[in-house]
Amino acid sequence: MNRMLAGSLAWLVAMLVAMLVLAMPGRALAHAALVATDPADGAVLTQGPGQFSLTFSEPVSPLVLTLVRPDGSQLALTSFRLKDQTVEIDNPETLKSGTHVLSWRVVSVDGHPVGGSALFSIGAPSAAPVAGEAVDWTLRAMVWVARLFLYAGLFLGVGGAFALAWLAEDRRCGQRFVAAALLFGLASAPLSLGLQGLDGLGAPLAQFAAPTVWRTALETSFVWTVVIGLIALGLALVSLAGPSGLRKLSASAALLAVGAALAVSGHASAAEPQWLTRPLVFLHGTAIAFWAGSLAPLGLALRQQPAEAKVFLRRFSRAILPVVAVLAASGIVLAIIQVQQPAALIHTAYGRLLLLKLTLLLFLFTLAAINRWTLTAPAQAGDTEVQRRMVRSIGIEMLIVLAIFGVADGWRFTPPPRALAIAAAQPVSIHVHALKAMADLSITPGHAGEVAASIMIMTGDFGPLDAKAVTLVLSKPDSGIEPIKRPARKPGDGTWRIDNLAIPLPGRWNARLDILVSDFEMVKIEAPIDIRGE
Amino acid sequence: MKKYLLAAGVLCAFGTNAALAHITLETQEAAVGSTYKAVLRVPHGCEGKATTAVRVQIPEGVIAVKPMPKPGWTLQVKKGKYEKSYQLYGETLTTGVKEVDWSGGNLPDEFYDEFVFRASLAADLPAGQMLYFPVVQECGDAAERWIEIPAAGQDEDALETPAPGIKLLPKK
Numbered sequence: 001m002n003r004m005l006a007g008s009l010a011w012l013v014a015m016l017v018a019m020l021v022l023a024m025p026g027r028a029l030a031h032a033a034l035v036a037t038d039p040a041d042g043a044v045l046t047q048g049p050g051q052f053s054l055t056f057s058e059p060v061s062p063l064v065l066t067l068v069r070p071d072g073s074q075l076a077l078t079s080f081r082l083k084d085q086t087v088e089i090d091n092p093e094t095l096k097s098g099t100h101v102l103s104w105r106v107v108s109v110d111g112h113p114v115g116g117s118a119l120f121s122i123g124a125p126s127a128a129p130v131a132g133e134a135v136d137w138t139l140r141a142m143v144w145v146a147r148l149f150l151y152a153g154l155f156l157g158v159g160g161a162f163a164l165a166w167l168a169e170d171r172r173c174g175q176r177f178v179a180a181a182l183l184f185g186l187a188s189a190p191l192s193l194g195l196q197g198l199d200g201l202g203a204p205l206a207q208f209a210a211p212t213v214w215r216t217a218l219e220t221s222f223v224w225t226v227v228i229g230l231i232a233l234g235l236a237l238v239s240l241a242g243p244s245g246l247r248k249l250s251a252s253a254a255l256l257a258v259g260a261a262l263a264v265s266g267h268a269s270a271a272e273p274q275w276l277t278r279p280l281v282f283l284h285g286t287a288i289a290f291w292a293g294s295l296a297p298l299g300l301a302l303r304q305q306p307a308e309a310k311v312f313l314r315r316f317s318r319a320i321l322p323v324v325a326v327l328a329a330s331g332i333v334l335a336i337i338q339v340q341q342p343a344a345l346i347h348t349a350y351g352r353l354l355l356l357k358l359t360l361l362l363f364l365f366t367l368a369a370i371n372r373w374t375l376t377a378p379a380q381a382g383d384t385e386v387q388r389r390m391v392r393s394i395g396i397e398m399l400i401v402l403a404i405f406g407v408a409d410g411w412r413f414t415p416p417p418r419a420l421a422i423a424a425a426q427p428v429s430i431h432v433h434a435l436k437a438m439a440d441l442s443i444t445p446g447h448a449g450e451v452a453a454s455i456m457i458m459t460g461d462f463g464p465l466d467a468k469a470v471t472l473v474l475s476k477p478d479s480g481i482e483p484i485k486r487p488a489r490k491p492g493d494g495t496w497r498i499d500n501l502a503i504p505l506p507g508r509w510n511a512r513l514d515i516l517v518s519d520f521e522m523v524k525i526e527a528p529i530d531i532r533g534e
Numbered sequence: 535m536k537k538y539l540l541a542a543g544v545l546c547a548f549g550t551n552a553a554l555a556h557i558t559l560e561t562q563e564a565a566v567g568s569t570y571k572a573v574l575r576v577p578h579g580c581e582g583k584a585t586t587a588v589r590v591q592i593p594e595g596v597i598a599v600k601p602m603p604k605p606g607w608t609l610q611v612k613k614g615k616y617e618k619s620y621q622l623y624g625e626t627l628t629t630g631v632k633e634v635d636w637s638g639g640n641l642p643d644e645f646y647d648e649f650v651f652r653a654s655l656a657a658d659l660p661a662g663q664m665l666y667f668p669v670v671q672e673c674g675d676a677a678e679r680w681i682e683i684p685a686a687g688q689d690e691d692a693l694e695t696p697a698p699g700i701k702l703l704p705k706k
Contacts, residue, residue, distance in 0.1 A: 520591040520668040520681050 033057045033423030039120040040530045048095030048122055052102055055086045057422045060106040062087050063200045070098030097123030105202055110270030111221035113200040143199055144409050146192040151405045153185010158254045159293015161236035165251035169311040173304050174297030185233045193217045193226045224264040232257035259286035267416045268334045280330040287327035292401045299394035302387050310380050317376045344417035357407045364400045367393055432527040435460050439513050447532040448506040455496040469516040470496040476509050506533040557669050557680045563701040567657035573650050579643035580673035587637035587672035588649050595659040599631035601651035607639035620656050659702050666699040
């Protein structure tokens, strides 16, 4: 009993240390979403700007930046600077009149590349050239398959090696299966990395071997998942085929490494608060590996060696309840962080994948519960008919588990509602400068609907301006809507605020600020402001 | 014929409508170097509320201001330094009235009233240009500010709350 206690204590300590290490690099990370572009999307300019800028919801690293000219020819933009969340790009040439497309592809800290484009016109709009942002479905499918194999290697292979080392009485059953899963994982890990590079650059499959593809891949956080994943797979192989003294130790280390591999990249790991999400992803991944990994060796043992399998089954059924509790609890918290609003479950691709995963989980839990509470006792007692039923049930569980891996793999391509919400909540800001006064106006969130406006006013030469009153007048002459006129109030922090402002339509509005400098002097300054769609 | 008269009447009504809604000066032109009697016409309150105070800012170059007291209203002036000195009947003026306030009164929205002051227009004011007298109309907590001065080239009719003004004529 004391030894058991000491054993579980050692486990606990190991887990805590691993969680601490993972929680350490606590930077503000999230899936990047575009917040603003300059020139604004749809803008019409009299002449080409000297530089372009893209502002994101978090710091990003550009992978490909292209300017598509009105005639469809492309110009690679290679000279850019990073300033916090903004990418400033030099415009190397004088732009001809017509509609241009600024096409971008960046990678954010969660390791997922995102891309998009902004249209702007010089002189007058022309037919928009084709930006070439089409989705390469073959590449996507390959990214998905390679990841699925990697998951299979990590969860079924490493988890299986752990189950063989710690739970199984006779380690021969399922050994081949586990070894095969590990080899699949080892093969698909580098493949996955290369495909990540291709996806990052939006390059075709033919360039798989190109050095830039691999350099790009090495710059994303996914490379850490691959490296730690390879370590996990290697440790699991050592546990499987190495000296028996190292078996349990290396299996444990491999299992922890699976959790760590998942925690270093991905949407969920990149979410805030980092001290919570990374350890949760770690626990979630480790628990999945334990559960999913045990299924195949257990099923095979029950089928081939029913007598010895009893011990395996007893140990597994004793351990599985707390593991599933950790799995479910961490999964629920992560889902809440990622989805935020229940409505997002239906309205976003991410939410729909989560619903699909939850449905599959419902089946899985039902099967597992039947196994645990109705079949385990007679199976342990040696009822061969029940043992056969259990083997079949475990086989179905395996299939559902694979399907769940496939669904979770799909999240690779969908930004979570959390990131979409961050993007939607970004304010739009303008700076209005006139001779007598200037102002910074920001509208939060920067889309149509219920918003609040915050205004900072200064004299024309950056001095303090103590106005008696400030009124915001928003007009959209092309919409037929009467100007919206709202007095601002002074909350006492040096700004002027307007709460409960409703902007009925997205698009380009004219914002005018009537600043009452003294009883008899009013300064009016105005500028256009682009309000996003909801 | 009757039709034409009617049309003309309608046109008149609409044409003057804008002017009627604002606070304006009765005499809209005056020669520089002359004495000017300013009659501020207050046609209504602030969005239905009764007018309780009328305050007018005296522009530079308008000197020797003497407001006319008004029964039921407290009359006050604010004095200050002129930007430069002016000669008037051999005297050198460097300070004078900068603001005239009639307050504490009650002029319901449905009634009309006038507020009067007399002043000298300095001889060196630029003839041919407009001279504006910004007015703040107070109605308890609310206020209408007739203080907008058109920028160069801007149409006065485009302003929502224009300041009353006069056209300066050459010295007689």
